Amino acid sequence: xxxxxxxxxxxxxxxxxxxxxxxxxxxxxxxxxxxxxxxxxxxxxxxxxxxxxxxxxxxxxxxxxxxxxxxxxxxxxxxxxxxxxxxxxxxxxxxxxxxxxxxxxxxxxxxxxxxxxxxxxxxxxxxxxxxxxxxxxxxxxxxxxxxxxxxxxxxxxxxxxxxxxxxxxxxxxxxxxxxxxxxxxxxxxxxxxxxxxxxxxxxxxxxxxxxxxxxxxxxxxxxxxxxxxxxxxxxxxxxxxxxxxxxxxxxxxxxxxxxxxx
Numbered sequence: 001x002x003x004x005x006x007x008x009x010x011x012x013x014x015x016x017x018x019x020x021x022x023x024x025x026x027x028x029x030x031x032x033x034x035x036x037x038x039x040x041x042x043x044x045x046x047x048x049x050x051x052x053x054x055x056x057x058x059x060x061x062x063x064x065x066x067x068x069x070x071x072x073x074x075x076x077x078x079x080x081x082x083x084x085x086x087x088x089x090x091x092x093x094x095x096x097x098x099x100x101x102x103x104x105x106x107x108x109x110x111x112x113x114x115x116x117x118x119x120x121x122x123x124x125x126x127x128x129x130x131x132x133x134x135x136x137x138x139x140x141x142x143x144x145x146x147x148x149x150x151x152x153x154x155x156x157x158x159x160x161x162x163x164x165x166x167x168x169x170x171x172x173x174x175x176x177x178x179x180x181x182x183x184x185x186x187x188x189x190x191x192x193x194x195x196x197x198x199x200x201x202x203x204x205x206x207x208x209x210x211x212x213x214x215x216x217x218x219x220x221x222x223x224x225x226x227x228x229x230x231x232x233x234x235x236x237x238x239x240x241x242x243x244x245x246x247x248x249x250x251x252x253x254x255x256x257x258x259x260x261x262x
Contacts, residue, residue, distance in 0.1 A: 003248060003249060003252045003253060004052050004252070004253045005049075005050065005051045005052050005053070005222065005235075005252045005253060006051075006052065006053045006054075006055065006221070006222065006252070006253055006256035006257060006260070006262075007046065007051045007053070007054050007055065007222060007223060007224050007226070007231060008055045008141065008170065008195050008197075008221040008222060008223045008256050008259075009055065009057065009141065009172060009195050009197040009198075009223025009224060009225050009226075010042060010046075010054045010055060010056050010057065010223075010224065010225070010226045011037065011042075011056070011057055011058070011225070011226065011227065012037060012038060012039040012041075012042045012056060012076075012226075012227075013037045013038070013058075014072060015038065018036065018037040018038050019037075021037055022036070022037045022227060025227075025228065029228075031228070033227055033228055034227075034230065035226060035227035035228075035229075035230050036227060037227045039076060041227065042054065042056075042226055042227070043080070043082075045226060045227075045230050045231045045232070046082075046226075046231050048231070048232060049230075049231035049232040049235050051231050051235075052082065053082055053083075053084055053256075053260075053262070054082060054083050054084065055084045055085075055086060055109075055110070055141070055223075055256075055260070056073055056076060056077065056083050056084065056085050056086065057073075057086045057088075057112035057141060058070075058072065058073050058086075058087075058088050058112065059088050059112055059113070059114035059117055059118060059143075060088045060089070060090040060093070060118065061090075061114075061117050061118055061119075062090065062092075063090045063092035063093040063094070065088075065090070066088060066089060066090050066093045066099055067099075069087075069088050070087045070088060070099070070102070070103055070106060070108065071106070073085040073086070073087065073088075073108060074087075074106035074107060074108055077107060077108065078107065084109050084260060085106075085107070085108045085109065086108060086109060086110040086111055086112045086139075086141060087099075087100075087103035087106070087108040087110070087111055087112070088111070088112055088113075089103075089111065089113075089130065090118055091118065091120045091124075091126055091127060091130075096129075096130050097129070097130070097133050100130070100133055100134065104138075109139070109260055110138060110139035110140060110141060110260075111134065111138070111139070111140045111141070112140070112141050112142075113140060113141075113142045113143065114142075114143040114152075115142070115143065115151035115152040115156075116143060116146050116149050116151045116152050117143075119151070120151060121150075121151050121156055122142060122144075122151060122152050122153075122156045122157050122160055123156040123157070123159040123160050123163075128163070128164075131160065131163070131164045131167060132164070134167060136166045136167075136168065137168055137261075138168065139168045139169075139170060139259050139260070140167060140168065140169050140170070141169075141170040141172060141195070142157065142169060142170070142171060142172060143172045143173070143177075144157055144171045144172050144173055144175055144176045144177065144179075144183070144187075145172075145173055145175070145176030145177035145178060145179040145182075145183070146177060146178070146179075147177075147178045147179075152176075153176065153179065153182065154171075154175055154176040154179055154182040154183045154185070154186040154187045155182060155185075155186050157169075157171060157186070157187060157192075158186040158187060158190065161187075161190055161191055161192060165191060168193075168259065169192040169193065170192065170193040170194070170195055170221060170259070171183075171187055171192050171193070171194050171195070172194075172195050172197055172198070172223065172225075173195070173197055173198050173199050173225075174194050174195070174196060174199040174203070174208065174211055174212075175187040175188060175194045175211075175215075177198055177199065178202065180199075180203060180207070180211060183211070184211065184214070187215075188211060188214050188215045189214065189215055189216070192219070193219045193220065193221055193255065193259065194212075194215055194219065194220055194221075195220070195221045195222070195223035196208075196212075196220065196221070196222050196223055196234075196238060196251070197223030197224055197225035197228075197229075197234075198223075198225040198228055198229065200234065200237035200238060200241075201229065201237060205237075205240055205241050205242065206242065208241055209241045209242040209243060212241070212243070212251075217243070217247045217250050217251060217255075218250060218255060219255065220250070220251045220255060221251060221255050221256045221259070222235075222238060222251050222252050222256070238251075238252075
């Protein structure tokens with residue numbers, strides 16, 4: 001293929017909670033996850049698929065996890081130049097603004113929010129002071145969409161875009177897992193990036209291609225959502241979309257490199 005590749009959406013878990021975390025994902029989304037959630041399995045999957053850089057995320061599902069999650073992600077990123085760490089905050093944490101500063105001091109390159117698992121509406125006014133404090137150009141990857149919950153709906157995220165236009169937001173799962181009609185209504189064409197993760201196995205390739213082109217290939221980044229999908233499998237699905245080589249290059253490398261300032 002010859003492309004350099006940034007995978008913008010990856011997860012790994014500390015050894016003591018790895019199996020529990022993967023089991024939770026399987027139960028919540030009613031899916032079977034074929035891959036292990038360890039950092040070693042993540043790196044092996046990426047290497048076998050020829051992925052050059054991995055953006056690694058953790059979401060603190062409780063306020064007491066914020067410090068340890070950020071420290072763990074930072075330690076991994078420092079030990080491997082192919083890993084790019086994103087930090088986490090939790091709306092219940094007492095010093096989110098201080099932790100945002102510490103995230104930068106740790107060398108983490110962005111922020112990950114998962115409203116469904118963290119238990120907050122993405123457009124809740126209690127989050128506004130956090131959004132206001134995030135500097136332009138500091139990327140936030142936000143999980144969007146759920147079949148049974150509304151915390152992270154495309155409609156709610158559109159409200160955040162309206163109120164905080166300075167934010168660099170990447171809306172995961174093509175703008176809304178299993179809610180792509182709503183994503184089209186509220187997010188497609190708006191001022192945000194979308195990633196391709198956990199979408200291409202559920203959405204028809206023609207429909208996915210149309211959504212990507214309607215939003216604009218300059219604002220799409222590739223993501224696997226490992227361990228939900230192995231890297232090689234997700235790349236095969238991506239390459240089956242009806243895109244030109246130039247469009248693939250933008251999504252696999254150029255757009256992500258621009259966001260991350262590589």
